[in-house]
Amino acid sequence: MLKKSEKALSETSSIDCEVHVSTRGRKPKQQSNDETITKHRRSVGMSEKPKENDDLALQLNKFYNNLMRKRTKARNNNELPIEHEEKQCIGPECTNSVRQGSKYCSERCGLALAQIRLKTILPQRFNDFFAKVPSKQIEDNKKLDNVEGQITLIHQKLKKFGEWKDNVENFLEAIKNAQPNAERPKSGDDNFVVGCPVCGGEFPMRE
The missing domain is CATH 1.20.5 (Single alpha-helices involved in coiled-coils or other helix-helix interfaces)
Structure with a gap:
């Protein structure tokens, strides 16, 4: 009986050890699978973002190219060469055609017209300026x-x-050269005393 029980215990212990070993061996496999899944998801997400960015860049590039194409087309339409129309010179008594980019056929016609304008306009301008003070x-x-x-x-x-x-x-010269005609007769008023209003002193009227 003891031998049978020992045998059974040894078998159960070996089973437990195998289970324990097998479970220990499986856990890292599960972790490695999870890690691989997360890595795959990350790689998929990273690969999707560049695709979206590439699509947006392509759309912007197309829009920019269309815009530049329209601008160059409009610029070319504006810069089309216009045929030079022949016009008569506005100089006095001149029947010649004008030069390109000018109103006159020559400088002589321009100076002649300027002189006529000065002779006709300046006098009136002067009169208008000096008419009102x-x-x-x-x-x-x-x-x-x-x-x-x-x-x-x-x-x-x-x-x-x-x-x-x-x-x-x-008057002063006349007084200096004047001579008394007669002496003044003495009177009783010669001893009259007068008071000075400034100093308050008294002095005789004769002085």
Whole structure:
């Protein structure tokens, strides 16, 4: 009996060991499968994004090419050569055709027309300009008239002062050379005393 039980235990232990070993061997296989799945998904996602970017880049490139094609077409249409139309020169009494890019057949016609315009337009412009006096000039003329009036008044006053000066000088010369005709008679008022309003002193009237 003991031998049978030991045999059974040894068999069960060997089974458990095999199961344990087998389970240990399977786990890394499952992990490796999961890792491979995730790696595959990532690679698929990364491969899908460049495809989307490539499609967008192609669309933008097509749009840009169409736009540039339209612009070049419009530019070429605008730059089409226009035939030169023959026009008559606008110079005085000239029947020749004009030069390309000009209104005259030669410089002589242009100068002749410019002289005629100056002779006809400038006199009228001068008359219009000088017909109306500017307001600033009117104000300056008024100020000048006022100053001239003040100058005349000053000259008149100086003339009067000169006349007064001559009269005073003549009067002083006459007093210096004058001689008394007779002595003044003495009176009782000679001793009259007068007070000075400035210093308050008293002095006789005779002095």
